[in-house]
Each structure stands twice: as structure tokens, then as C-alpha cells.
Amino acid sequence: MSNIRHALSVKRADDFAQWYQEVISAADLAEDSGVRGCMVIKPWGYGIWERIQRLLDQRIKDTGHDNAYFPLFIPLSNFEREAEHVEGFAKEMAVVTHHRLIAGPDGGLIPDPEAKLEEPLVVRPTSETIIGDAMARWVQSWRDLPLKLNQWANVVRWEMRTRMFLRTSEFLWQEGHTAHETAEDAKEHTMRMLEVYRACAEEDLALPVIAGEKPENERFPGAVETWSIEAMMQDGKALQAGTSHYLGTNFAQASGIRYQDREGTQQLCHTTSWGVSTRMIGGVVMTHGDDDGLRVPPAIAPWQVVILPMLRDKPEDAALIGYCSELKAAIGAQSALNEPVRVLLDTKPGKAAAKRWDWVRKGAPIIIEVGGRDMENGVVSLLRRDRLWDAATGKSAFETPTREAAGEGIGAMLEQIQTALLDEARARRDANITRGVETTEQLANFYNSGERFPGWVEVQWARPTGAALDKVVEFLKEHKLTIRNVPRGGNAADGTCIFTGEPAVERILVARAY
RNA sequence: CGGGGAGUGGCGCAGCCUGGUAGCGCACCUGUUUUGGGUACAGGGGGUCGGAGGUUCGAAUCCUCUCUCCCCGACCA
Numbered sequence: 303m304s305n306i307r308h309a310l311s312v313k314r315a316d317d318f319a320q321w322y323q324e325v326i327s328a329a330d331l332a333e334d335s336g337v338r339g340c341m342v343i344k345p346w347g348y349g350i351w352e353r354i355q356r357l358l359d360q361r362i363k364d365t366g367h368d369n370a371y372f373p374l375f376i377p378l379s380n381f382e383r384e385a386e387h388v389e390g391f392a393k394e395m396a397v398v399t400h401h402r403l404i405a406g407p408d409g410g411l412i413p414d415p416e417a418k419l420e421e422p423l424v425v426r427p428t429s430e431t432i433i434g435d436a437m438a439r440w441v442q443s444w445r446d447l448p449l450k451l452n453q454w455a456n457v458v459r460w461e462m463r464t465r466m467f468l469r470t471s472e473f474l475w476q477e478g479h480t481a482h483e484t485a486e487d488a489k490e491h492t493m494r495m496l497e498v499y500r501a502c503a504e505e506d507l508a509l510p511v512i513a514g515e516k517p518e519n520e521r522f523p524g525a526v527e528t529w530s531i532e533a534m535m536q537d538g539k540a541l542q543a544g545t546s547h548y549l550g551t552n553f554a555q556a557s558g559i560r561y562q563d564r565e566g567t568q569q570l571c572h573t574t575s576w577g578v579s580t581r582m583i584g585g586v587v588m589t590h591g592d593d594d595g596l597r598v599p600p601a602i603a604p605w606q607v608v609i610l611p612m613l614r615d616k617p618e619d620a621a622l623i624g625y626c627s628e629l630k631a632a633i634g635a636q637s638a639l640n641e642p643v644r645v646l647l648d649t650k651p652g653k654a655a656a657k658r659w660d661w662v663r664k665g666a667p668i669i670i671e672v673g674g675r676d677m678e679n680g681v682v683s684l685l686r687r688d689r690l691w692d693a694a695t696g697k698s699a700f701e702t703p704t705r706e707a708a709g710e711g712i713g714a715m716l717e718q719i720q721t722a723l724l725d726e727a728r729a730r731r732d733a734n735i736t737r738g739v740e741t742t743e744q745l746a747n748f749y750n751s752g753e754r755f756p757g758w759v760e761v762q763w764a765r766p767t768g769a770a771l772d773k774v775v776e777f778l779k780e781h782k783l784t785i786r787n788v789p790r791g792g793n794a795a796d797g798t799c800i801f802t803g804e805p806a807v808e809r810i811l812v813a814r815a816y
Numbered sequence: 817c818g819g820g821g822a823g824u825g826g827c828g829c830a831g832c833c834u835g836g837u838a839g840c841g842c843a844c845c846u847g848u849u850u851u852g853g854g855u856a857c858a859g860g861g862g863g864u865c866g867g868a869g870g871u872u873c874g875a876a877u878c879c880u881c882u883c884u885c886c887c888c889g890a891c892c893a
Contacts, residue, residue: 307854311828319887327827334885336866394892428893462817462891469892522893530893542893581893612852655853662854673852683852698853782889816893 306696309594309663318537325587326466328663329596339464339471343580346664349604350583351474355454357506357601358476358578361498367450367478374456375423376432383431383556390523394460396425396471425458430524430549430575433479434557441571443562444483448491449571452478467584468541468816475579481559481571485550488572489527492548495576496529496790499544507582508599508720509533509589510728511543512811514787518767519775522575526550532786532811534731535588538756540786540813543585546576584816589727595663597687599723600638600716607633607645607712608666612654612673623649625677625705629670632709638716645712662687667719670708671700682708688719688726735760735811742800745812746781758786758813762806764799774801778812786811 310328312321326332331347343351359369375398382388402417426432433451441449458472478495482488496513503509511531521528525547533543551570554560559571590597600606611626613619626647633645648657654671661669662685671683684701692699703711734757739745749756765788766774778784788810795806 309854323886336884338884390892457893459892461893463889465886473893475893545893577893579893614851653851653854655851655855657854659854671853675852700853 306691309659313593314536314591321593322584322588322591323466325591325596325663329587329591330660330664331583331587331596332466337471339461341466341470343474346604347583350586350598350602351580353602353604354502354506354582355476358498358502359452359454361502362452362476362478365450365494365498367452367480369453370451371453371455372426372429372432372436374426376426376429378422378424380435381424381431383434384524384553386552387430387524387556391427391459395427396458396460398423398425426455427457427459428575428577429453429455429457429477430479430553430573431557434553434559434573437479437481437571437573438558438560441481441559441561444564444569447481447483447561447571448487449481450478450491451480452476465584465816467587468581470580473579473581475577477575477577480574481554482573483561483563483569483571485548485572488550488574489548492527492529492546492574492576493790495574496531496544496546499531499546499576499578502578503531503533503543503582504724506599506601507586508601508724508727509543509582509585510724510731512787512789514789514792514811516545516787517765517785517810518771520785522547524549524552525575526552529790530787532813533585533589534727534734534758534813535585535816536591536730537588538734538758538814540758540784540811540815541581541585541588542786542815543582544576544578547574549573549575590665590723592690594690596665597723598665598667600667600720603644603665603667605644605646605666606638606716607643607668607670608661609633609645609647609670609672610654610657610661611647611649612671613649613651614674615651618674622672622674622677623647626672629672629682629705629709632706633712636709636713638713639720643712643716658685662690667716668712676702680704680706684708686715686719688722731757734758740797740800742777745783745800749781749783749814756814758811760789760792760809760811761800762795762797762809764802764804765807766799766802770802777801782814783812784815786813786815 310324312324314321330344332341332343335342399419399422400413400417402414403411404414406412454476456472456474461469461471464470480491500511500513503511511533513531516528516530527548529546530542531544533541535541553573554570560568563569609626611622630645630647633643636643667687669685676682681702681704689699734755736759739759739761788808792809795808797806799806
């Protein structure tokens with residue numbers, strides 16, 4: 303195995319953070335932009351985002367939501383309405399104060415002091431307040447409810463420390479906002495969208511996640527309940543991959559979202575909001591990436607199959623391209639994961655072997671190389687990205703099905719790869735959730751001894767609140783730990799609280815996190 | 817935002833301490849030769865050294881300021 307020459311220079315095991323950076327650039331996902339905390343998402347990376355968008359958008363529409371678009375700029379006074387919300391986001395806001403530039407004293411441009419805005423505009427870090435404003439106008443009667451909206455947008459949060467995809471100052475996301483008659487309806491909807499995220503993560507991104515409720519200290523500013531899906535990365539850390547919030551009547555109160563009920567009395571709406579972002583892509587990298595680059599799950603791969611003819615810049619090339627075109631047509635006529643197979647015939651000049659490694663790094667699920675001899679024999683050389691190497695020989699694990707077999711079998715193979723990636727990630731996660739830790743000493747030791755892989759630990763607790771919870775969080779912080787969530791549908795508690803010694807009421811997941 | 821590291825052709829680096837207008841590998845271009853699998857030979861194009869200012873006859877090399885990135889921390893999707 304040691305004779306395998308991998309496509310990346312850094313291995314996951316040697317330096318996970320650096321490896322992550324290398325995958326981003328080697329797979330051509332994104333690059334630095336020169337603007338603090340902002341990245342350029344390149345075609346392959348954006349193509350993956352577009353796939354996520356398409357699949358998730360359908361799920362969102364299937365649950366009765368309509369898309370709309372609200373302004374990037376939010377009047378400061380509008381944003382100020384919900385106290386906790388303001389407190390939560392105030393520290394990381396971009397603010398627009400001028401609307402014109404003029405020549406400065408040193409030749410450059412400066413904001414025109416004469417063109418100062420009457421009221422500053424904040425660049426949305428999320429849109430609860432401005433959408434709440436619209437909801438207040440749109441909702442009059444109980445007949446208008448539930449109101450279920452979604453928007454695909456960019457948001458800005460002035461982060462202190464950024465990382466490609468995981469935390470950038472500007473990021474792309476989807477934010478859903480709904481208004482309901484009752485707390486029950488709204489809570490139910492919060493859970494419904496959490497389930498949509500769970501399904502999207504697992505079925506589309508092949509990211510096994512654990513859905514559960516966030517502890518009080520991790521709630522979204524202004525939320526009554528915050529739920530999340532958590533995924534385990536290959537270094538054992540947790541990544542919050544999506545959140546769903548029950549907002550109670552907090553934002554309805556702040557924005558005046560009221561309806562007249564069946565008895566004719568004014569009532570406050572109960573609202574929800576939920577979002578997932580381009581951060582998901584970081585999760586895909588850290589879950590499915592390997593020492594040869596990215597492995598993109600077929601469902602979200604812009605190209606699922608890439609055909610590389612071994613061109614020689616000679617007249618014979620025409621026949622080879624013809625052979626490959628027929629293969630492409632046969633594959634394109636197949637379907638996988640309920641969609642036509644997305645296949646690219648890459649005729650860009652260049653050596654097939656070199657191009658192959660480009661696609662390996664990018665993570666195309668299936669790469670098919672076709673040379674003259676393949677053509678003569680009526681076969682193709684097929685490489686599955688999820689099983690790149692032949693462990694026995696240390697060489698690329700090519701298969702050589704006939705062209706017909708390759709064409710017909712591709713759909714099933716893509717579905718197998720999708721499943722294999724999910725299974726692999728799930729097995730790794732399940733093997734790294736430790737139970738039976740009963741004291742804080744054991745917990746601290748588990749993470750600090752360095753003897754074992756730093757996965758997640760499930761412990762029982764009494765769900766302390768307020769100052770008691772602060773104490774717990776403080777202890778965890780000392781060991782760089784966080785409470786991820788209280789898994790939904792987890793086993794009932796049957797012991798004592800690891801922190802307080804009281805009878806436990808539920809089980810929580812503790813982990814280091816991104 | 818605090819601590820540490822770093823910014824030199826597309827990528828990875830050397831040069832900087834001991835100032836004298838830039839070098840290597842890969843990639844790229846051309847030609848030749850090859851070619852069933854990342855690995856041939858030769859020739860060639862491309863950078864003024866993150867940015868601004870300063871010291872100096874002269875700066876990638878010294879000084880000041882600034883921008884950006886990476887790692888750790890505090891904060892967060």
C-alpha cells in the first residue's frame with residue numbers, strides 16, 4: 303500500500319487542516335479572492351452548490367414553500383427590533399453608510415461626506431427582521447396561514463476567523479421563513495424542515511447526520527428552540543450542517559405579524575426559520591475527501607461520468623471520438639437517482655492520463671478512459687472514484703467492461719457509489735461515538751489523552767439551565783468541547799447527570815467542533 | 817480581535833542575515849520522438865519580488881505603515 307502515489311501532497315492523517323486546504327484548491331472548488339474572508343467559488347465548486355440547490359429546492363417546494371427574494375440591505379431600525387437578535391449579530395455586521403464616492407485628497411476615492419445615508423443599512427446576516435416586515439403586511443387573517451416562504455441568497459457575517467466554505471464572511475444559503483397560527487403548528491414545522499435537512503444531507507450529500515435539539519446556550523439569537531443536524535468529519539470533529547428554529551412569537555412581536563383568528567381577535571403568529579449554506583460543501587470535503595482529492599457523491603456531482611478519449615492528435619482520433627460519443631449517448635440515456643445520468647465527453651487537448659488525475663482530484667464519481675485498443679476490443683477502461691486503488695498492486699483499479707455493459711450498468715453503479723459513500727461515512731461515525739462515559743474526568747481524559755480517535759461522546763445529563771448550564775459550558779470549554787445536540791429519538795436516560803450528579807433526563811452528544 | 821507563521825511567474829519553493837535590478841522544479845508553448853496510462857528529448861514564453869512610503873548612487877533583500885492568507889485562541893452557519 304505504501305507504494306501508492308497519491309494525488310495530493312498532504313495526507314489527511316498528517317495534517318488535516320492543510321489537507322482540507324489542498325483539496326479545495328486541487329479539486330478546483332474555490333480560491334482566495336483577495337477580499338478578507340471572501341472566496342471565489344469556481345465552476346466545479348459552484349456546480350456542486352447548484353446540484354445541492356436543485357435537490358434541496360425541490361424538497362422545500364414539496365413541503366409547500368414558495369421562493370421569494372428580499373433585499374440585501376436592511377434598515378438599521380428594522381434590524382433593531384428584536385433585542386436578542388441584535389445582541390447576537392451586532393458584533394459581526396457590515397454597515398452601509400454612504401451612497402456616493404468622490405475624489406479624495408490623495409487622488410483615490412472616498413465616501414462623499416455629503417452623501418451620508420439618513421439611516422445606515424446593514425447587510426443582511428440573515429433575514430428574519432426584513433421578512434418579518436413583509437409577513438406583517440401579508441398576513442391579516444387565519445386564512446393567510448401558514449405562510450411558507452424560502453429564499454436563496456447571500457448573507458454577510460463579519461467573521462473574525464474564516465475558512466473556505468466552513469466560515470466565510472459572505473456565504474450562500476437558503477433561508478426558510480414561515481408563520482403559523484399556533485405554537486404546535488410552528489413546532490411541528492420546525493421539525494418537518496429538520497427532517498428535510500436530514501434527508502437531504504443523507505440521501506443527496508451522503509452525509510450521515512444526527513438531528514437533535516441544541517442546548518440553550520447554542521440557540522439562534524431570538525429563537526425559542528434551535529435544532530440542528532450534526533455531521534462527523536474525518537478528524538472526528540462535528541460540523542453543524544443545518545439548523546431549524548422555532549422562534550415562538552418573538553419575531554412576530556417585533557415585526558407585528560398578527561392575524562385575526564376565527565373569533566375575530568388579533569393573535570401573534572408563531573414563526574420558524576431554517577437554513578443550510580455553502581458550508582455543506584466543506585462537510586462533503588471533510589467527509590468524503592481522501593488522499594487523492596475529493597469524492598463527490600453522484601447525486602450532487604455536476605458530472606457523474608467523465609469520458610476521456612486517449613487522443614493522439616492524429617487522424618485516428620476521429621474514430622475514437624466517434625466511439626466515445628456512442629458511449630456517451632448510451633450512458634446519457636441511462637438514469638441514476640431518478641435523473642438522467644450527467645456525462646461529459648472531455649475532448650480537451652492533453653494527455654488522457656494527466657486529465658484523469660485532474661478528474662480524480664475533482665472527484666468525478668466515474669472516470670472512463672478509452673484508447674485505441676479498447677476501441678478495437680469493444681471495451682472501455684473504467685475507474686470508480688470511490689475505489690481508486692487496487693490494494694494488492696498499488697495501481698489504479700481499472701475495470702474493463704465492454705462498451706455495451708458499461709453503458710447499461712452506469713446508472714446502477716452510480717447508485718452503488720452514492721450508497722457506498724454514505725455507508726462508509728456512517729460506519730466511521732458510528733464507530734466513533736463513545737458511550738458509557740460517566741464522569742467529567744473520564745470525559746476530559748478521553749479527549750486529552752490522545753490515545754483514541756477524538757470522535758463524539760454521548761453522555762447523560764439533567765439539562766441544567768441558566769447559571770448551572772454556564773458552569774457546564776465553562777468546563778467543556780476548558781477542554782475545547784461543545785454540546786452538539788440532544789439527539790432526536792435517542793435512548794431515554796437511565797443514569798445520573800455527568801455534570802451535576804442529579805438524575806439524568808436525556809442524552810447529549812459532546813464533541814470538538816468546527 | 818490577541819499570539820505565531822507566510823506573501824517572489826499558474827502551482828510549489830530558493831534568494832533576503834552579509835543591498836547591486838531574479839533563480840529552480842512542476843505546469844505552459846514550439847518542434848522532435850513517443851505513448852495503454854500521472855514519469856522522453858530539445859528549444860522557448862511568462863515574474864520586478866502583496867501594496868504604499870522611506871533609507872541608499874542602487875532594495876526582492878534594510879526601516880515604517882498597510883492589505884491578504886495559514887495555524888492556535890476568543891466569537892460564530
